[in-house]
Amino acid sequence: MEVDDRFLELNTKTCVVLGGRGFLGRSLVLRLLKLGKWNVRIADSANSLELDPSEHDSLLSDALIAGRASYFHVDVRNKDQIVAALSGSSVVFYMDYEDSHSNDIYLSYMFIVQGAKNVINACRDCKVRRLIFNSSADVIFDCSRDILNGEESLTYPWKFEDMLSDLKAQAEALILFANDIDGLLTCALRPSNVFGPEDTRLVPFVVHQAKSGLAKLIIGNGENMSDFTFVENVTHAHICAEEALDFRMVSVAGKAFFITNFKPMKFWQFISLILEGLGYRRPSVKLPCKVVWNVLLFMKWIDEKFGFNKYNHSTWAHYIQLASCTRTFNCSAAHKQLGYSPVVSLEEGITLTIKSFSHLRKELSLASFTEFTDESKADKLLGGGRVADVLLWRDEKKSFTCFLASSLLFYWFFIRGGTFISSAAQLLLSIIVVLYGYGFIPPNIYGFPVQKLSVTAFRQSDSVVRDSIMTLACLWNRGVHNARALARGEDWNYFLKAVAVLYLLKLLLERSLTMMLGMGLVFAFTAFFVYEQYEAEIDEFAKFFFIGIMELKRLLASHLPTPLMSFLCCDRVPHQATVSKR
Structure with a gap:
């Protein structure tokens, strides 16, 4: 060795x-x-x-x-x-x-x-x-x-x-x-x-x-x-x-x-x-x-x-x-x-x-373990039902079909020309003609079977009708309650928010209702999907933006006159008192 x-x-x-x-x-x-x-x-x-x-x-x-x-x-x-x-x-x-x-x-x-x-x-x-x-x-x-x-x-x-x-x-x-x-x-x-x-x-x-x-x-x-x-x-x-x-x-x-x-x-x-x-x-x-x-x-x-x-x-x-x-x-x-x-x-x-x-x-x-088992925030915002499945593109074929149908309806009512009532009447007439003609199609054409629509396809169950009516009633009651609160002046913060939203809506509608609806359609089919993919990054940005807004609000409040500041800080007292009495 x-x-x-x-x-x-x-x-x-x-x-x-x-x-x-x-x-x-x-x-x-x-x-x-x-x-x-x-x-x-x-x-x-x-x-x-x-x-x-x-x-x-x-x-x-x-x-x-x-x-x-x-x-x-x-x-x-x-x-x-x-x-x-x-x-x-x-x-x-x-x-x-x-x-x-x-x-x-x-x-x-x-x-x-x-x-x-x-x-x-x-x-x-x-x-x-x-x-x-x-x-x-x-x-x-x-x-x-x-x-x-x-x-x-x-x-x-x-x-x-x-x-x-x-x-x-x-x-x-x-x-x-x-x-x-x-x-x-x-x-x-x-x-x-x-x-x-x-x-x-x-x-x-x-x-x-x-x-x-x-x-x-x-x-x-x-x-x-x-x-x-x-x-x-x-x-x-x-x-x-x-x-x-x-x-x-x-x-x-x-x-x-x-x-x-x-x-x-x-x-x-x-x-x-x-x-x-x-x-x-x-x-x-x-x-x-x-x-x-x-x-x-x-x-x-x-x-x-x-x-x-x-x-x-x-x-x-x-x-x-x-x-x-x-x-x-x-x-x-x-x-x-x-x-x-x-x-x-x-x-x-x-x-x-x-x-x-x-x-x-x-x-x-x-969050990493629940990422694929629990529903995302976007899914929760949309209610987790069929609408969420469509807007989040769970089934690409189904989502694309809905997007195409929505685009055609948008074109028919807002871009094609004519009033809303005339467009709706023409659309209903077209649907009736198509369904009427569809009823005369034979069940078999050159060896290809044609699926017929049953009468039950146009029927809705009593529970669906009842739920729809209850939803409309709840929305109506909530609107009446909010309108009554605004009329009584119980919550000035809420009143100012409502005025700001209505004024913003007025400005948008003055510009172009058609353009706003078109942007809304594109937004609905893209924004939720993008948010689900980049949820953490968007939440971080939103948090940063919210902190900036709150800091700006604090700076503005520090420069307001003392009487006005006291009035804004105390505007909730009557409302809270009313609630406590009830």
Whole structure:
């Protein structure tokens, strides 16, 4: 056993993982340590290495104690720090730096482009043999066209919509151009939509949108395809690239390779699986991409106009582009030249990712358990009967039929022309003629049976008639009671409300009764359905609006004269006294 350990020590090589504490860097460090043939130098921007609670008593912790792993503080803008970390190593894996994702153009340029130049020069000074750069599939995407089964022959776009993709493409070009200079061999990997445990971008961003309610929206038609890559497959591809660069230099050196899971899927299907796995609803409401893009441009203009800087517009723009475009890539070159194949399937990767983000899972409250068993607020407002089923679109065919019939009646009485009485008379006459003609239709026409209407179809039971009359009587009595209360002046608040409603109704009717009824028809068949879908968000907005109204009322009351304020506060006393006497 001692002989084996000594032999292993003699054959151990030293590599450096630049950005070793980032999302991809951590996964690569663990994979290198598992292979057992590497001394791993972890280089990152933090002044010292601080292990997470989950990393104590782990493979990394043991490797640090045994000396198989070490940490270097490196700022890629400082070449001397890079040289100190690279000295004596044979391979450099250049991963993402978290610091590079900033809205500051100059800072991003210094980290990505100037950092790439410094890494190249440091590798040449330290006689490093191989440099593998973690690039991105975004470097050949210009946001203006879909990419279907894209290959490495695709060129860089003339213009990028995303600043970070532009800078990343410049860094990749510099590293590939540096191939075979002073004995340095380079290559670049272009993973597409990397995800996995400890993801710091895609999954947290999607969950954040789900918590805000925006993840219910589907940007575009929802049919666009995308390639996703599990994090362990990306790190495995880096190991394959290093080995291929060592043995098959001509076919690998100076080239870039797309890395995916070999299994494209609909972008919104992937998002739905992640959200559903974490307890959120699947996206369901489709919005045209142009509408979303115009809203984003408007919000950007508002922020620039008033200096809010509330939203990260570049992140949103990149997400919209990913969410609405097809982007799939051909990985046959990576499979053939690097020997790469996914080690974790897409389905398993999604399952592992969901499991790792259990802390972001939606909290299950009592409302969550009753959401599908108890009736919604919209259902309660509508009485939970047939009307509720129609207006909430429980049966789409039935609801559409009712909407179409209501629209035809609206056209017949209000748009077609003529008085209400003449329209009603013509409608009744048409119904009588149709029913009379329907009675002469034979029960069978060319083999197709014709269902006849029975006489009982036009009859109503005594209980239905009695309930209808009682409902009308109750409404009449309630109206008389309210009118009597208004006439006696028992409740001035109620009187003012009634006057305001009647005056508002007068203004609306003066404008256009037809337009108001048409808007009411559309409102009835859409508002309740929308409210049921976004009940929590609308209730939150209504609560905020109500608090604002009450605050405004308080401010107005504080500025009213004292006698008028006393009169308004005491207007209920006579009414309460009358009630108590009764």
